[in-house]
Amino acid sequence: MKRLLIFLPLLFVVFSSTAFAQSTDFKITRNLGFKESSKIQSVDIKISEKTSTLKLEIACAVRKGTVTIEIYNPENEKQGEFTIEGMESEGDGSLFSELTEGVTGHINKIINDPSLGNWQIKFIPKDATGRVNIQSRQVLY
């Protein structure tokens, strides 16, 4: 029993340290609010070292206007996109309140062994009012 009491914490330390050594997560979150905007913006996600997985989660909501979200790899090849068109009538809530009206788009993209370089998320509004939330998670080897 005494041996077991010594052995169990030791086992815990060994396993937990192994688990921590396996991977490192690197998360970035960006929020953009926009009002009657037509200004194209882009968010770069730089992959500068060998990465196991890149997870992108982009959520966008518009009350008015049109927004296109495009994802490009470092070779400038489009990897995903969506467009949402608002319903013209503007609500009273703030830009960052939960939108139960308006139009929403959500894209989940998981890229295994992503190419090194700048991954780009392009945000193309046309006279648009709304918000976008971009989350990226890099899992390093």
Place this chain on the structure above:
Amino acid sequence: MQFYRILKILILLPAFLSCATITAQNKTDKHLIEGHLTLDSIWEPKLYLSYISDFSKMYTMSNSMIIAESEVDASGYFKFNIDFLPKENSLYRIHISKRGTSKVSIIIGGNAENHFFLVANNKSYIKIENQSRIFSNVTFHEDEKNKILDKVDDIVKLMDSTNFSAPRIKSEFVTNAFNEQLRHIADTCSYALVSLYTLQRSKYESDLKNNLEFYQNYSDKWKTESSAYFEKFRAKIPERKSAIDYRLLMALGVGAAYLLGYFIGKRNSEKKTSDKRSIDALSIQERRIYSLLVEGKSNKEISEEFNIGVSTVKSHVSSIYNKLNVKSRKEIVDL
């Protein structure tokens, strides 16, 4: 395991498609999209049918695209009456929204993907079921076109999941193999819009340069299709120089070569005639001297040959130059 799944699809799909294309479509008086869905509590029990006027709008979400709504009852049953649809086949999307969120929402990728595509017209009867997770495994009954569409979507999903689990180089090989398979389906499918949908899913635009002839042949094959989907596809395919143009160019080339040959021949012939005419103008002595000049002999050698003075030779040579319109011995040799 994944590999065997891929292999199974690659082997069985062509057989499935060949059967599908020869099976006569069931005739029915029902003009409906109906079915049963298993939904969990996060989803609002309501479906929306959107009209996709253009392949570039497959992932566009707008209230203006929604053309019909259907409640999903407690048993999971839903129904869209589609008598009002155009008689031509068009692309549609059915989507569902999460509770408490906007009804006009699109979720792409992941387990909560909230939409799927189908082809329909005002006479279609399409029966749909899902197995478990929302729309990740939708099954079409009673409609061959959409069964093929469903298989195509399965390939695309499998391609995405393989890309997720495999290293980059392997996933490139797998993507190429799947896209090749999609092109084969598009090439052999007898339903025009389903065929074009398949080609669209193979991301053909990035393959245009490599396989231009395939796409040009494909465009020729469906040249009678006048829908906006095909019009936009054709606009992206560089036009081939027609066979008539090639034949015309070849004929013009042969004609030009013949004319060129004719004129060169005529010119040479005229030149020879002219040279002959000039030599005829020489006196007997000048012709004798001319023959030695052609042999490359000097004035002195010529004077010794004919036992005449060098100055006399010079005088004859000068006369020969004038009559033949040349300025040197070299020109005489070249005549």
